[in-house]
Amino acid sequence: MNNFIKEQIDSFNGKKYSISKDLAPFINNPLYLYIQIKNNNVIASNPQIISVSNNIV
Amino acid sequence: MIQNSIKLNKINDTDMIIKIFDTYEWNYDIPCFNLSLPGNKQGFMFPHYDFIKFNKLGIDYDTMKLKIQNYNPKIIENDIYFKGRNTTNTKSNIRVMLSQLDYPFSINISDDNVQGDNSEPIYFLKKHKYLLDLPGLQPWSVRFKYLCLCERVFIRISFYNSKFEEKGYWKQMSDLYFRENIDYVHLKYDIDFEKPLSKTILNKIIKDIENVYSKFEKNPILYKTMVNNLKKSANKISLNNIYKYISTMINSYTKNLLIK
Numbered sequence: 001m002n003n004f005i006k007e008q009i010d011s012f013n014g015k016k017y018s019i020s021k022d023l024a025p026f027i028n029n030p031l032y033l034y035i036q037i038k039n040n041n042v043i044a045s046n047p048q049i050i051s052v053s054n055n056i057v
Numbered sequence: 058m059i060q061n062s063i064k065l066n067k068i069n070d071t072d073m074i075i076k077i078f079d080t081y082e083w084n085y086d087i088p089c090f091n092l093s094l095p096g097n098k099q100g101f102m103f104p105h106y107d108f109i110k111f112n113k114l115g116i117d118y119d120t121m122k123l124k125i126q127n128y129n130p131k132i133i134e135n136d137i138y139f140k141g142r143n144t145t146n147t148k149s150n151i152r153v154m155l156s157q158l159d160y161p162f163s164i165n166i167s168d169d170n171v172q173g174d175n176s177e178p179i180y181f182l183k184k185h186k187y188l189l190d191l192p193g194l195q196p197w198s199v200r201f202k203y204l205c206l207c208e209r210v211f212i213r214i215s216f217y218n219s220k221f222e223e224k225g226y227w228k229q230m231s232d233l234y235f236r237e238n239i240d241y242v243h244l245k246y247d248i249d250f251e252k253p254l255s256k257t258i259l260n261k262i263i264k265d266i267e268n269v270y271s272k273f274e275k276n277p278i279l280y281k282t283m284v285n286n287l288k289k290s291a292n293k294i295s296l297n298n299i300y301k302y303i304s305t306m307i308n309s310y311t312k313n314l315l316i317k
Binding site for chain 1: 059060063067068069070071072073074075076078086087088097098099100101102103107108109110225233255286301302304305307309310313314315317
């Protein structure tokens with residue numbers, strides 16, 4: 001499992017991303033499910049397909 | 058799925074984006090989670106959401122696994138079987154093209170499919186000696202992980218397009234558990250899958266499938282070995298392991314890719 005996940009991490013070639021600058025603009029984009037995890041709570045923003053987002057969350 | 062993962066393994070606070078459709082994120086440079094991803098493409102693979110709810114039947118993967126493993130048909134047809142919807146008609150059209158072939162092919166295109174609540178149970182796939190995994194609207198299929206439970210030799214057909222800089226087939230999270238050409242037969246084609254298959258490519262695919270059929274028919278030990286390999290690998294995949302993957306993946310993503 002670790003190698004499988006490492007390959008996915010490595011696909012970004014060490015680049016780092018900011019939540020506020022890079023991710024936050026997608027909160028209201030209907031093509032994406034935006035997930036926030038805080039204190040073991042999972043919140044889905046823009047759950048445009050309820051059954052899918054419920055399953056993922 | 059994420060909440061179930063948290064119950065088993067701590068997940069650190071984070072934000073993440075999931076592309077819930079069957080295409081992957083290629084438009085923006087963001088660390089996105091996808092349901093499938095071509096070889097070498099940037100991104101993460103999130104388990105398909107039908108792991109916890111199998112379409113309208115509403116049962117989870119572990120339950121489906123038990124149902125499939127406990128089903129033993131009295132007669133097993135010696136054919137190469139596929140049943141599914143006509144989802145490729147606007148693209149490669151491989152499903153319709155193969156449905157016109159005679160025995161040993163048994164390709165059934167229907168508006169209903171093996172996942173529908175009015176259709177045949179997925180464990181009925183075990184009534185057939187050889188199974189096919191054909192691409193859907195995109196060049197991958199969610200049925201792969203169910204075929205892996207059927208204890209039959211199955212042939213997975215994968216497309217990818219190197220002209221889009223795809224250097225390998227579209228992987229999904231289940232690929233973590235199953236080894237190509239050890240647990241199942243994998244036939245991969247570098248083509249423009251957005252267009253109907255050319256006669257040359259179609260004939261090659263048919264010939265390749267026939268060669269696999271012939272090879273296993275001539276060597277029953279080979280057939281048995283591959284099925285045994287598949288059974289062993291299938292024993293490793295479970296919902297708890299999926300949840301472990303989700304928590305490990307999200308924590309690795311947060312640690313390695315996000316600016317604190």
